[in-house]
Amino acid sequence: MTGPPAGPSAPSAGSGRPGRVVIGTLGLDQHEVGAMAISRILIRHGYEVIYLGRFNTPERLTGAAEQEDADLVGVSIHSWEYTAYADELLARCQELGIGLVFGGSVLTERDQAELLGRGADAVFGPYASEATMLRQIDAVVRRVRGGDQLAGQVVIVTGAAHGLGRAYALELCRQGAAVVADDIDEAALKEVTDAAADLPGSVHAVVCDVTGSDAPRTMLDAALRRYGQLHGLVSNAGLLRSGPILRLDDSDLHLLLEVHVTAPFRLLRAIGGYWRAESKAGRAVEASVVLTTSAAGLYGFRAEAAYSAAKAAVAMLARVGADELGRYGATVNAVAPVARTRLTEWLGEAPPNPGDDPLAADHVAPAIAWLLGPAARNITGRVLEVGNSCLPRRRTYCCLRCSPARHRR
Amino acid sequence: MTGNEAASSAAGIPLRPFYAPGAGGRDYAEIGDPGAYPYTRGRIGPPAARTRRRRGWIHRELSGEGSPRRSNEQLRALLARGALGIDVIGDNPTMSALDPDHPMCTPAVGTTGVSLCRKQDFIELVAGIPLDEITLSHSLPPAFALAGQYLASPCHGIDPRVLRGSAIQPPLYSEDCSYSTFLPFGTRMRLTLDSIVFALREMPRFHAFLEDTYYISDGGLDVVEEMSLGLLEIREVCRRLLARGLPVDSFAPRIAILVNCRMDLFEEIAKIRATRRMFARMMREEFGATDPRSWSVNIAVHTSGLTLTAAQPANNIVRGAVQALAMAMAGVQGLEISAFDEPFRTPSAIAHQVAIRTQQVIQTETNVTAVEDPLGGSWYLESLTDELEGRIDAAVRQIEALGDVGTLVETGYFRNIFLHGMDRHSRAVQSGELRMVGVNEHVIAPEDDWFLRDIAEQRFEPDYAHVESIRAWRPTRDDVALRAGLEHVREASADPEADLMGPIVAALDADATIGEITGCLREGLGLPGDPFEFAARRQAPGIRT
Numbered sequence: 001m002t003g004p005p006a007g008p009s010a011p012s013a014g015s016g017r018p019g020r021v022v023i024g025t026l027g028l029d030q031h032e033v034g035a036m037a038i039s040r041i042l043i044r045h046g047y048e049v050i051y052l053g054r055f056n057t058p059e060r061l062t063g064a065a066e067q068e069d070a071d072l073v074g075v076s077i078h079s080w081e082y083t084a085y086a087d088e089l090l091a092r093c094q095e096l097g098i099g100l101v102f103g104g105s106v107l108t109e110r111d112q113a114e115l116l117g118r119g120a121d122a123v124f125g126p127y128a129s130e131a132t133m134l135r136q137i138d139a140v141v142r143r144v145r146g147g148d149q150l151a152g153q154v155v156i157v158t159g160a161a162h163g164l165g166r167a168y169a170l171e172l173c174r175q176g177a178a179v180v181a182d183d184i185d186e187a188a189l190k191e192v193t194d195a196a197a198d199l200p201g202s203v204h205a206v207v208c209d210v211t212g213s214d215a216p217r218t219m220l221d222a223a224l225r226r227y228g229q230l231h232g233l234v235s236n237a238g239l240l241r242s243g244p245i246l247r248l249d250d251s252d253l254h255l256l257l258e259v260h261v262t263a264p265f266r267l268l269r270a271i272g273g274y275w276r277a278e279s280k281a282g283r284a285v286e287a288s289v290v291l292t293t294s295a296a297g298l299y300g301f302r303a304e305a306a307y308s309a310a311k312a313a314v315a316m317l318a319r320v321g322a323d324e325l326g327r328y329g330a331t332v333n334a335v336a337p338v339a340r341t342r343l344t345e346w347l348g349e350a351p352p353n354p355g356d357d358p359l360a361a362d363h364v365a366p367a368i369a370w371l372l373g374p375a376a377r378n379i380t381g382r383v384l385e386v387g388n389s390c391l392p393r394r395r396t397y398c399c400l401r402c403s404p405a406r407h408r409r
Numbered sequence: 410m411t412g413n414e415a416a417s418s419a420a421g422i423p424l425r426p427f428y429a430p431g432a433g434g435r436d437y438a439e440i441g442d443p444g445a446y447p448y449t450r451g452r453i454g455p456p457a458a459r460t461r462r463r464r465g466w467i468h469r470e471l472s473g474e475g476s477p478r479r480s481n482e483q484l485r486a487l488l489a490r491g492a493l494g495i496d497v498i499g500d501n502p503t504m505s506a507l508d509p510d511h512p513m514c515t516p517a518v519g520t521t522g523v524s525l526c527r528k529q530d531f532i533e534l535v536a537g538i539p540l541d542e543i544t545l546s547h548s549l550p551p552a553f554a555l556a557g558q559y560l561a562s563p564c565h566g567i568d569p570r571v572l573r574g575s576a577i578q579p580p581l582y583s584e585d586c587s588y589s590t591f592l593p594f595g596t597r598m599r600l601t602l603d604s605i606v607f608a609l610r611e612m613p614r615f616h617a618f619l620e621d622t623y624y625i626s627d628g629g630l631d632v633v634e635e636m637s638l639g640l641l642e643i644r645e646v647c648r649r650l651l652a653r654g655l656p657v658d659s660f661a662p663r664i665a666i667l668v669n670c671r672m673d674l675f676e677e678i679a680k681i682r683a684t685r686r687m688f689a690r691m692m693r694e695e696f697g698a699t700d701p702r703s704w705s706v707n708i709a710v711h712t713s714g715l716t717l718t719a720a721q722p723a724n725n726i727v728r729g730a731v732q733a734l735a736m737a738m739a740g741v742q743g744l745e746i747s748a749f750d751e752p753f754r755t756p757s758a759i760a761h762q763v764a765i766r767t768q769q770v771i772q773t774e775t776n777v778t779a780v781e782d783p784l785g786g787s788w789y790l791e792s793l794t795d796e797l798e799g800r801i802d803a804a805v806r807q808i809e810a811l812g813d814v815g816t817l818v819e820t821g822y823f824r825n826i827f828l829h830g831m832d833r834h835s836r837a838v839q840s841g842e843l844r845m846v847g848v849n850e851h852v853i854a855p856e857d858d859w860f861l862r863d864i865a866e867q868r869f870e871p872d873y874a875h876v877e878s879i880r881a882w883r884p885t886r887d888d889v890a891l892r893a894g895l896e897h898v899r900e901a902s903a904d905p906e907a908d909l910m911g912p913i914v915a916a917l918d919a920d921a922t923i924g925e926i927t928g929c930l931r932e933g934l935g936l937p938g939d940p941f942e943f944a945a946r947r948q949a950p951g952i953r954t
Contacts, residue, residue, distance in 0.1 A: 027501070027513060027517055028501035028502060028505055028513060028514060028517045029517070030501065030504075030505075030587035030589060031587050032587070032628075032831070033629070033834075033835070036831045036832060036835075037831065037832065040832045040835070040836075054589070055513070055589075079501060079520065079521055080517075080520050080868060080871075081501070081516045081517045081520070081871075084871075105719050105753075106752070106753055106754070108753070108862075108866045109855060110866070125719070126719035126720070126752065127720065130839045
C-alpha cells in the first residue's frame, strides 16, 4: 500500500514538527476515511504522521509508536470492534508514556465519555472541527513531552539573526517550540536555522523588515501557513542611534520610533487581532507576548534620549497591551535585558570562554522562554529586568528543561 | 453561495442559470425511446413482463447481522414488510474471507453484517426464502457467495438454474476500498472470471457480474470518477472473458451495475442515463454485441451513506426519500436506501421499515412510474447527460492510456484516487464548501439532538455463541474429504490455467470453510496461509509523511 499522498502545503520532512503521530484502524475495520482525513489535517499543520493503515492490533500500533518515538497513537473507528481492543491499547500507551486519541463517526457521546473515563487523552465524535482536533492533539503532545516546556508552541521572534534574538530563538527551540524567526539579515538567519536543526523544536525563517507596514501580516501568515497557529511573540528587533538631543536629526529620531514603538505596536495589533478572532470562534487561546524595553527606557541614558524615550514607550505598551489583550487569553510583558550584543559594544570584549561571561545573551533567553511557557500564565503587564548580576544563572533554569519527564524514554 | 459565484454541479460541471432548447440532446437518435438503443431513457423489459403489477423497481434493503439464523429472521422480516428483493452483506470477517474463530475476527463477528464461513451457513441463511420468486443480491466475496448459494438452494428444493440476483465482482478495487480479501490481483481476477463462467453455466438467470460503483465511490469520489472506474472494471473483465473465447453475447446480458446516489439529484439522474447510453454503445460498437439484451444494462442503486449525518438522524429519512425519488425517475431496476441510522450502525429493524416504506410511498402514491423517463427532454438534464458522458468517457480513455490495468492496481494508482477523494470530501465538509444541514449549517446543540438517537445508537454484541459453535463444529467434519478438497484448491491455485471455481465449490461442499479455502489459494501461490502475515508483507511498515 502507499501512504496518503503529500498535500500541496505539506512541509518537507525535518525535525521539530509540532508532533509525531501513529495513525491506523483496528482489527478488520477497513474503513479508512477518518484515518485519512485526520492524517491529512495533521500533515497540513506540520505534524509527522506514521500511517499504518488497516489491520492493526494494539501491539502493532504501540510497537510502531515506540520504534518511531511517536508522541501519540491515533485510532480511527468505524466499527464496534474497537471495544475489544481499547483496554489493551490504553494500557500499552500508558506504559509507554504516550498519548492515545480516538476518532470516529460511530462514537456516540456515551462512548466518548467512556473512553475518556478509561484514560484516552482525547476522543472525537462525528464532525469534530479541525480546530478542535488540532488544539486537543497539541495539548496531548505538550503533556506527553512534558520536559519540553514549549512543545507545540508557535512563537514569532523578531530580530532573530543576531545577539539576544538568536539566543531566544535557539532557547525556545531547545524547549520544543516552533519558532518563526524574522530578520533582515538573510545569511545570518540561515545560520540560526542550521543551528536549530538538531533541537527538539524548529525554526522557520522569514526575511522581513519590521518597519514595513505589512510586516506583521507577513509574519502572521508565515506562522499560520507553516504551523497553522500562533501562540507567542517576542518583539526583539532593535537598533541604536545615539546622540544628544541637540544633535540627533529627524531621520534617526523617526527610525528609532519606527523600530522600537511603531513596529511592536503594529505587531500587537495584528497578532492580537488573530487571537481575538480565535477566542471569539470559541477556541481557547493561551498566548504570550514579550516586548523588549531597556534600562535606558526605565532610567534614561545620557545621549540616548530618543532611544530611552522609545524604550519607555515599549514598557507602557506592555502594560496597556496586557490590559487590552488579557480578555482574549494573551499575556503581555516587557523585559529589559542586559547582555553583550551589537547594541552594547560599550560593555567591552567578552571573556575568551563564553560560559564565563555573565553578560552572555544566553543568560537572558531562559527568562524569555519562561514568560512564554505554562508557568507564567499569571504574569502579565510586568516589566522585568534580566541580565548580568540580576539575572539568575543559567543552571538555575536547568530544572525547567531537564525535568524527569523529559527523559521518559 | 452568493449570486456572483458561478454555479456548478457536485462534480464541478459549470451550470448555466437556465437551459434552453439546443443545450443538449439535440439529436433524438442519440437518446432513443425507452427500451430502444442506446437506452438513454431506460431499459424496460420485454413487453410481456410489463404488466401493471411489475412496473417500478425491486425494493430491497441492505441486510445481514449476527449468525446466519439471525440474519434469516431479518430477511423474512423485510420480505414480510414488502421487500421485493434481498441484498445481504457479510460482517467484516466474511468480507475479508476469514473465519469467525480467527483471533483477529472474533470481536467483529456479526456486528456489521452476517457471518458466513461454510455451506451450512448459506443453507441457514436462505431457509424458507422464496429464491425462485425474488432476487438475492450478494455484497459478499463473489466466488464464495455464488458457490454457497449454488450449494444451498437445492437443499431447499430450488434448482440453481432459476436463481436470480447478483454477485459483486470487485477484482480491481476491493483491496483499496475497505473489502480486502488479502489475495493478489491475479487471483482476484481469476476468481472473478471463473465464477462468472461458472454462473453462466450453472445459474444462467443470475447476474454473476455486478459492477459495484457504490462501495468504491462512497468515500468521496464524484460521479465522473465513480462511473469511469466502474466502466473501466467492466471493460477489463469483458476483455478477459473475450480472451477466454466467450462470445460477448453469452455474458453481456448478465452484467449489471450497482451505483451510488448522492445529493446532487439531477447529476445523479444524468449519470444513470449517461451510463446506460455508454454501456450500450460500448457493447455494440466496441465489443460487437448483437443481442439487444447485451446492450441494455440493468442498473440498481444504493443511496449514499456518506451524505447521511450523525447529527439530527431524522434528516436522513428526508435525504433517503429525495434520493429514492430521483432514482425512481431515473428508471433504475433496483433500489436500496441507506437507512437513517447508517452513520451509526447497520440498519435496525425500524430503520429498515422506514426505508422500505419510503420506497413504497414513492412507488404507490406519487405516480412517478406511470411514464418512462419522465424527465427526458429536459434541456438541463439532456445537457448534463451529454456532458457527463463526455467526461466519463474521457476519464476512461485517460486511464486506459496509462497501460496495463493490473499494474495500475498493484502500484496503488487507484488507491491514490480513492484517498484523494476522501481527503477532498473531508476538506469540503470542514470548510463548509460542501454544505450539509446539521453539520456545517443549521447545527443544534448536542443536548437538543435527541430525536431517533436512542434507536440509532442501539448496539449489539459480537455473536460469540456463533464463534463457539464454529469451533465446536470443526472437529466433527470428515477429515479425508476435507483434506482432499483443500488440496485441490491449493493445486488449482498453483496452476494459472486451472479453473478455481470447481475446486472451491467441491471444497465448500466438503465442509471446508471460506477461511481455509482462501488460505489454500494463498498457499498455492507460495504465500502464507494466514493473511496477516501476507498483509504485513504487502503493506509497507508505515509510511512517513
